[in-house]
Every structure is written in structure tokens, then in C-alpha cells.
Amino acid sequence: MKCSVNKAIEILEQTPKTLKSFLGKLSDEWIYCNESDDTWSAFDIVGHLIHGEKTDWMTRIHLILDASEDNTFKPFDRFAQFEASKGKTLNQLLNEFEALRIQNLKKLKALNLTQDQLSLKGTHPELGKVTLSQLLATWVTHDLGHVAQISRVMAKQYKTEVGPWINYISILND
Amino acid sequence: MKCSVNKAIEILEQTPKTLKSFLGKLSDEWIYCNESDDTWSAFDIVGHLIHGEKTDWMTRIHLILDASEDNTFKPFDRFAQFEASKGKTLNQLLNEFEALRIQNLKKLKALNLTQDQLSLKGTHPELGKVTLSQLLATWVTHDLGHVAQISRVMAKQYKTEVGPWINYISILND
Numbered sequence: 557m558k559c560s561v562n563k564a565i566e567i568l569e570q571t572p573k574t575l576k577s578f579l580g581k582l583s584d585e586w587i588y589c590n591e592s593d594d595t596w597s598a599f600d601i602v603g604h605l606i607h608g609e610k611t612d613w614m615t616r617i618h619l620i621l622d623a624s625e626d627n628t629f630k631p632f633d634r635f636a637q638f639e640a641s642k643g644k645t646l647n648q649l650l651n652e653f654e655a656l657r658i659q660n661l662k663k664l665k666a667l668n669l670t671q672d673q674l675s676l677k678g679t680h681p682e683l684g685k686v687t688l689s690q691l692l693a694t695w696v697t698h699d700l701g702h703v704a705q706i707s708r709v710m711a712k713q714y715k716t717e718v719g720p721w722i723n724y725i726s727i728l729n730d
Numbered sequence: 731m732k733c734s735v736n737k738a739i740e741i742l743e744q745t746p747k748t749l750k751s752f753l754g755k756l757s758d759e760w761i762y763c764n765e766s767d768d769t770w771s772a773f774d775i776v777g778h779l780i781h782g783e784k785t786d787w788m789t790r791i792h793l794i795l796d797a798s799e800d801n802t803f804k805p806f807d808r809f810a811q812f813e814a815s816k817g818k819t820l821n822q823l824l825n826e827f828e829a830l831r832i833q834n835l836k837k838l839k840a841l842n843l844t845q846d847q848l849s850l851k852g853t854h855p856e857l858g859k860v861t862l863s864q865l866l867a868t869w870v871t872h873d874l875g876h877v878a879q880i881s882r883v884m885a886k887q888y889k890t891e892v893g894p895w896i897n898y899i900s901i902l903n904d
Contacts, residue, residue, distance in 0.1 A: 557759055557887035566756050567884065577747040578877075582740050585731055683894040693891035694899065701901035703752075704881035710741065711874035713731035717867035720857040725868065727875035730904070 559693040561669050568661055571699045572654035575602060578706065579646060587646050589713050598706045602649045603637025605702060609656035611636075613695045614663055620678040620688045621667070628679040733867040735843050742835055745873045746828035749776060752880065753820060761820050763887050772880045776823045777811025779876060783830035785810075787869045788837055794852040794862045795841070802853040 557563070579587065579598050590597045596604070612632050619627050641649060667673075674689040708727050715728045722728050731737070753761060753772050764771045770778070786806050793801045815823060841847075848863040882901050889902045896902050 557763065557891075559888055559891040563757070563759060566760060570752055570755065573751040574748055577751040578744055581744065583737070585737060586740060589731065680894070683898075686893055686895070690891065690893035690895060693888040693893075694895040697885040697888050697892055697895075697899045697902060700881040700885035701899050704878040704885070704901050707874040707878035707881070711871040711878070714733055714867040714871050717731075717733040717864065718871055719860055719864035719867075720854070721860070721864060721868040721871075724857075725871045725875050727878050728871060 559674075559689050559696070561664070561674075561692065564692050564696045565661060565664065567696045567699060568657065568664075571605075571703070572650065572657050574703065575605075575653070575706075576650050578703075580650060586710055586713075589709060591709055591712055596705070596709070598709065599641065599646050599649070600637055601702050601706055601709075602646065602653055603641035604634070605699070606649060606653050606656060607633065607636040607640065608695075608698070609653065609660055613691070614660045616678060616691055617664070617667070617688060620676050620691070621673065627677070629681060631681050733848075733863050733870075735838070735848075735866065738866050738870045739835060739838065741870045741873060742831065742838075745779075745877070746824070746831050748877060749779075749827070749880075750824050752877075754824060760884055760887075763883060765883055765886055769883070770879070771883060773815065773820050773823070774811055775876050775880055775883075776820065776827055777815035778808070779873070780823060780827045780830060781807065781810040781814065782869075782872070783827065783834055787865070788834045790852060790865055791838070791841070791862060794850050794865070795847065801851075803855060805855050 579602070582598075587599050588597045590600070611630070616629050619625070619629060644652075669688070674687065674692070676688050677685045678688070678691070680686050708730055711725070711727045715722065718725060718728065753776070756772075761773050762771045764774070785804070790803050793799070793803060818826075843862070848861065848866070850862050851859045852862070852865070854860050882904055885899070885901045889896065892899060892902065
């Protein structure tokens with residue numbers, strides 16, 4: 557499928573609501589469990605998504621569009637959520653993520669990006685030249701990847717509990 | 731985490747709402763896409779979940795609890811949805827799944843299962859003896875596995891669109 561602004565927005569719009577439905581009523585055992593030391597819980601992942609809304613996606617889109625300055629992206633801090641989420645509840649984080657995403661999609665829509673603009677390039681600190689279209693597609697797949705990760709983290713809590721069914725539930729063996 | 735009825739119900743209760751938030755407003759390109767020939771789309775997966783509600787989980791729980799009859803499970807038809815979902819919209823399927831799940835969880839709660847009952851066994855046609863607790867844990871991980879699968883199927887549509895970011899988005903390489 558070719559990445560288009562409208563098709564990308566369909567996915568980006570649903571993520572906050574999906575995460576609220578998924579996680580909003582779960583008890584701490586589900587919210588804070590992870591896969592092993594140094595892996596992330598659902599709580600950590602929602603914090604990470606918030607940090608992306610604040611510093612990554614729209615910031616980088618604006619940087620690509622603004623030809624007047626150096627368009628090298630700042631490196632993304634993959635660990636910012638551990639400090640930023642401290643003392644907050646998951647429902648606070650889910651609301652914060654939703655508010656930021658709504659704001660960002662409003663800005664994205666207002667840009668009315670053209671095909672030419674989607675081909676403009678920025679410089680990723682590790683990957684080199686990337687297009688605005690690739691950034692948008694990455695935003696979409698990043699959301700979907702983390703929804704899948706949350707599912708996997710929670711499923712794995714029952715890895716031994718399923719007994720012989722472990723061979724049928726492939727997510728437990730990922 | 732040890733499987734408990736209450737903790738399992740937390741996950742089982744959210745799945746229909748999560749899928750409605752996730753998929754309810756997406757266009758056909760997202761709903762019907764798959765990973766390759768003979769793999770499933772989001773539409774196929776929701777149909778598969780419906781078939782599980784109708785023929786698998788609660789049916790097997792009742793079979794385990796009813797000591798008066800042979801407790802060998804009927805094999806689960808993994809392809810039933812291709813016929814059963816024909817002519818329906820995804821939103822019809824999402825509503826059907828939700829109604830069936832609500833009914834089934836009402837029945838599950840009404841059983842007030844004891845620890846002794848969770849240890850009772852049935853016979854899986856391929857896996858042999860399995861406990862009611864293992865069946866319950868499998869129901870939970872089966873839901874979570876399919877939520878992750880839906881995420882992966884949709885993400886993969888942008889596998890080439892993300893350009894060099896492919897190395898950072900692990901779901902695209904699953």
C-alpha cells in the first residue's frame with residue numbers, strides 16, 4: 557500500500573482510543589508487567605508514545621518543511637518516559653497521549669501536504685536522508701508496533717499457564 | 731503471573747471494545763489487507779474470534795465441568811469464518827463478537843469457578859489432557875495474539891514505505 561496522508565491519519569487517529577479501550581480498566585498486574593529486566597510494560601510504552609508526540613513526529617515534519625534551517629533531526633530519547641511518567645497514573649498518561657495526538661493531527665491536516673512536499677528530505681542522525689513520506693509511514697508503523705508489543709507483553713504473563721497450548725499461540729514464542 | 735478467573739476476565743472484557751476502537755472507522759484498504767496469500771486480514775480475524783465464542787471457549791469449559799459425558803473437545807474449525815462472514819460488514823462482525831463475548835463472560839462469571847474446578851481436565855483432540863485453567867489462560871492469550879496479529883498485518887502494508895526505518899520497527903521484520 558502506498559503511504560498517503562489520509563490513510564496514515566486513519567491509523568494515527570485510532571491509537572489513543574484503542575489504547576484507552578485496551579488498558580483503561582486493567583489492574584496493576586497487567587499494566588506494569590514486562591517481559592524481563594530492561595523490557596517495557598504497557599505503562600512504559602504509553603509514556604514513550606507521549607514523548608514521540610512531544611519531540612519526534614511533528615517536530616521532524618516541520619524541520620523537513622522548513623528549508624531555512626539545518627534539517628538534521630535531534631536524536632530521539634528512548635528512555636525519557638522513565639522520568640517523565642513518574643508519579644502519574646496510566647489513565648493520566650492515556651489522556652495526555654490522546655490530547656497531544658489530537659493536537660498533532662490537527663497540525664498535520666492543516667499542512668495540506670502535497671506530493672512534492674512528501675518527497676522532501678530531512679537528515680536522520682543515524683539513517684541519513686529520509687523523506688517526509690517515510691517519516692509519516694514510520695509514525696504509523698511505530699504506533700502499530702507498540703500496540704502489538706503491549707499485547708505480547710501481557711500475553712507472555714500466561715506463557716506457562718497455557719500448558720500444552722503454548723505451541724498453538726505463536727505470540728508466546730516471539 | 732498465575733491465571734485467575736478475575737484477571738483473565740479483565741483481558742477478555744476489553745477485547746471487543748479495543749477492536750471496535752482499533753478497526754471501527756478504518757477504510758477497506760486497512761480492513762481487508764493481509765500479509766500474503768492464505769494469511770488473514772483484520773476482517774478474517776474478527777470472524778475467527780466470533781467462531782471461537784460460538785464453538786470453542788465456553789463450550790469446552792462446560793464440557794470439562796460436565797463429568798457425565800465424554801470430555802473430548804471437538805476440533806476447532808480455523809476456517810469457518812470464510813463462509814460465516816460472507817456478506818457482512820466489519821462493523822456487523824464487531825457488534826456480533828461483542829454481543830457473544832458479553833454473553834459468554836456472563837456465563838463464565840455465573841459459574842463462580844473454584845480452584846478445584848480450575849484443575850479439572852478435558853481432552854484436546856491433539857494436545858491430550860488439558861486443565862480448565864490452561865483453557866482459560868489460552869482464551870486470554872488467543873485474544874492478545876490476534877490483537878497483535880491485526881497490528882502486524884496493517885503495519886506490514888508500509889514495510890517498504892518506511893524506507894531505512896525498517897531496521898528500527900521490529901514488527902515489520904516479524
